[in-house]
Amino acid sequence: MTTAPRPAPGSPRDYSFPSIERSTLPNGMRIAVAPMPRLPLVTVLALVDAGASCDAAGREGAASLTIRALAEGTTRLDGATLTEKFELLGTGLSSSSDWDDATAHIAVTPERLDPAMALLGEVLTTPAFAPKDVERLKGERLAELMQQQVEPRGLADDKFAEYLFVPGSRYALPEGGSMTSVRALDAGQLRALHSARYVPGATTLVFAGDVTSARAVQLAERAFGGWHGAMPPGARVDDRVSSAGRQVHIVNKAGAPQSELRIGHGGVPRSHADYFAIVVMNALLGGLFSSRINLNLRERNAFTYGARSSFEWRRGAGPFVVSTAVKTEVSDAAAREILLEIGKMREEKVSADELSLATAYLDGVFPIRYETTNAVAQAIAIAQVYGLGDDYYTRYREHIRAVTADDVLRAAQNFLHPENLLVLAVGDATAIRAPMEQLGAGAVSVHEAPAEDGAPA
């Protein structure tokens, strides 16, 4: 049978992240081109500094709805015609927002790039925001929120954020807005947001794929040259958490066979100098399949199909959260193990062997992450949003290799806060309330799942 000895790796081959050629149009729009001529495909991604963080109070969801409404028609083409024109070119316009940016992207074969670019330019610079389309998109978002009331994963994510951040923080409400805030939006508000923030000075156009820099710049000039506007002032999110100390919240889902658990606290802004140490620390705690939390909850205790931890990276401090779904009967036992693992991470240094599990993985997997034009374009966009600099991806692997066990311990001690954990469970309150009270994780509050209008029942 298989008697061959366990093989050792050969010597690694060099890898370089695609080189990025940059230029700026006279109107201030930045262009980044990563030539990847291997396959006949080009991704074009327009990145606008217009994420959910710029939503005004009471208008949460405006940024998300604005970028989605771009696909619904321009002053020249109605939504159905615009969609058909893109799709006849073999591409669809994907537009979405995140906390810190809004993006619209297409992937197209090089011979169809010229007309696709012309359409993309039209979409960003002359959207129609027809009231009928805006109302329909609002309806789609409201339908999504309504469905989420019985969808425990999304509900748990949103409730965790709601209880974690101070009332009034943009981070306390979903990125796409709440029932109340979405209902209050209208086409005029989206149009105003577009004129203020969708300007060349706040936009970067990223090309990745089978295209030269010269062609990209020429097409960008043709599609966006007539656009004007400088970068508006940035928005700062109040990222304070609502209270110190431990607390437990149960959102009741009567009869649920599982509890969706979210356990965590406030995190760290993306720009933090300890970013790489935190990434490695989190990989060992709950970021990898072979992490402490997943091996404990899944492979040792069989409480769950999977468990993970993450720091959510934003311009402000996003949450640190451990997420899992466990059988109802073991909700408290699973929460207890998570608390223990978070505590242990701060107590002693990881061994060299354990450290290398994360550093070898993050180092080695780097080229695998950037096989596609979409992945490269997204990576360039992220570097732009967080000001990571042009050498970020060329130096990423050396930064990972440089993280030591001392760095990991320091990151755990500085950025994990067992004394301030918020424990949230979406599950059967009748079954889990009493055990959760014994957890020692603070007072337990029970909430009914939200009613249809978004208010507590």
Next chain:
Amino acid sequence: MPIPLDTYRLRNGLFVTLSEDHSAPIVAVNLWYHVGSANEREGRTGFAHLFEHMLFQGSEHVGANEHFELIQRAGGTLNGSTWLDRTNYFETVPSNQLAVALWLEADRMGALLPAMTQQKLDTQRDVVKNERRWSVDNQPYGTWWERLPSLAFPPSHPFHHSLIGSFEDLTAASLEDIEQFFRTFYTPDNAVLTIAGDFDPAEARALVEQYFGDIPRGVGKPPLAAMAVPARFGEWRREVVEDDVMLPRLFLAFRSPPFGTDGYYAASVCGAVLGMRRGSRLHRTLVREQEVASEATAFTFDLSEGSDLLIIDVTARPGVGVELLETAVAVQVDQLRRDGVTGAEVERAVALIETDFVSAMQSAGERADKLSQFATYFGDPALANVQTDRYRAVTASAVNAFAREALGADNRVSLVYVPRSGEAAA
């Protein structure tokens, strides 16, 4: 731009495809075993998938969970998946780590059983039960993917029963089942191995021979119960499920020609005309114009034997009742069947399918998986290179012929989810 490939077979029957591409220092290893939930015996629903979990629990020279750890330490990504008619296992690793990925796959193909214990089985059984709770029981509409096959295939058919399995059958699974399933199905002559990406062919061949060459051939697998079914249901079946959901949702399925046949490509294009992206008929009419649906898509299951299914999946807008939703969908299907599709609609669908294909083929793992798919089902991975041509060859009249044949009222299954009484959305 064809995918380069070279194929051969080991003496023990293992079919090997090598596909070189040196553009990045990455290599994908991909194994398909020609066994899925269809091969489970009575009273063991969910076993093929539970068995997939057991393949990550170590083998003679590999400790429990070490498979994951070794690949991740190598800087690789990995997983496995189970489908009705196949199970696949795959790793993408830096190219200097090819040997370890092959060695791990060979060790579990050749010597899984010495590592199997009751405790590991009990743990994975509970993990899988939690997977079932998470993806099926505690998820709105989560039961659709076991209810629909069970409606669409007769009880005696291998595709009828649940892939994730019942709690009762998962509880019944034993170590003896593991041994029997392994000896019957996890043999080199019931598997295909694909290596795609940055490797030296001579070195890869030597490694494959060294690691897999001595694994004995199997004794053959028992034939499946009859896969053939009539091309049409012969009726319009309808099942209504009251569930913990807020909005009605309709799955409307049609029997359609098996994956890989000429008819399949016509069905697939028909599905794209109906429900691929926002320019499709269902999205344009039901979501955009009539505002009766919040989402509308259509897709095929890609089953290569017996019959495939073309499935329309439409969720209502708040305030829209299930009758209105069902009627609106039926009107679109009837209209397409009666009046046919246009050349421009076919052109749109084929252009989108082509871009998606090129886009997916950028990834070594996706290339390997596609080659394994055609090697498993048809013994010919080179078929991956004619997919674009086969889609381009689909004409509006071929789509219309399919629609006339398959979209009629005598070939429909409706699976309808409605909010539990008293929970209806206003």
